[in-house]
Amino acid sequence: MELILDRVTKQFRNKIAVDRISLRLHPGVYGLLGANGAGKTTLLRLICGILRCDSGTVSLDGLDVSTEEYRAGLGYLPQDFGYYPEFTGMDFLVYMATLKGLARSQAGRRAAELLELVSLGDMGRKKIKTYSGGMKQRLGIAQALLNRPRLLILDEPTAGLDPKERARFRNLIGEAGKEGIVILSTHIVSDIEQIADTVLMMKDGRLIFQGEWQEGQGDLEKFYLEQFEDEGLYQKMNESGKESGGNL
Numbered sequence: 001m002e003l004i005l006d007r008v009t010k011q012f013r014n015k016i017a018v019d020r021i022s023l024r025l026h027p028g029v030y031g032l033l034g035a036n037g038a039g040k041t042t043l044l045r046l047i048c049g050i051l052r053c054d055s056g057t058v059s060l061d062g063l064d065v066s067t068e069e070y071r072a073g074l075g076y077l078p079q080d081f082g083y084y085p086e087f088t089g090m091d092f093l094v095y096m097a098t099l100k101g102l103a104r105s106q107a108g109r110r111a112a113e114l115l116e117l118v119s120l121g122d123m124g125r126k127k128i129k130t131y132s133g134g135m136k137q138r139l140g141i142a143q144a145l146l147n148r149p150r151l152l153i154l155d156e157p158t159a160g161l162d163p164k165e166r167a168r169f170r171n172l173i174g175e176a177g178k179e180g181i182v183i184l185s186t187h188i189v190s191d192i193e194q195i196a197d198t199v200l201m202m203k204d205g206r207l208i209f210q211g212e213w214q215e216g217q218g219d220l221e222k223f224y225l226e227q228f229e230d231e232g233l234y235q236k237m238n239e240s241g242k243e244s245g246g247n248l
């Protein structure tokens, strides 16, 4: 399985949010790290086909992002996921499953299975308005898994999770990453260290680091912060009319 991004670019008015990003991803967990405004959400939306690239292509095993077949293999948890507070967790999952085209009988079975998987088995009959932030987040992950996606995209999935829930979440994602491609965005470095096999680091719409982060390489947080110290330096160099270099 291979997800290929080829010079993917997206511009909003005069802001280039994603700037010629090329990637080849295989099964595993990828942590997309970047400061606020680096372009993470935009990149994830392009990979989900919610936004169209201005130029460049996204494809999974040769299927273009615009095709039904591509979408059928996709699971997505957006950053600002809208829940229905009056629905129970179970009803919500069944509803989402039918939207995704599962037959009703199948939807009920799958929903129950996923509630167990995300440790919400005993909360399935309770209304979502009674859930904690972490429970809602787990329900969001469950809905993203309904169609057994080959490509799972999670935008800031650990936001609002306490340490215990983070550990639970790590296990869940680790399982998903064994069979498919999981991309999760965060600006919390320790999330990446604990969950992801491969780090993707974005700054100003560009990919500035891609690869495994191993213990011998030192402190990922320090490296990450250094990129932003460099930014100031490069800006100064540009302002004085010199070419900036060194950035990938």
Ligand SMILES: Nc1ncnc2c1ncn2[C@@H]1O[C@H](COP(=O)(O)OP(=O)(O)OP(=O)(O)O)[C@@H](O)[C@H]1O
Pocket: 012, 013, 015, 016, 017, 034, 035, 036, 037, 038, 039, 040, 041, 042, 043, 187
């Ligand atoms: N719909 C839009 N219209 C105009 N500008 C946008 C739009 N979406 C994103 N941008 C801009 O594109 C840039 C990248 O935004 P994006 O949301 O992708 O960053 P991010 O890394 O996900 O940040 P955050 O962690 O805050 O979500 C920002 O400067 C943002 O203001």
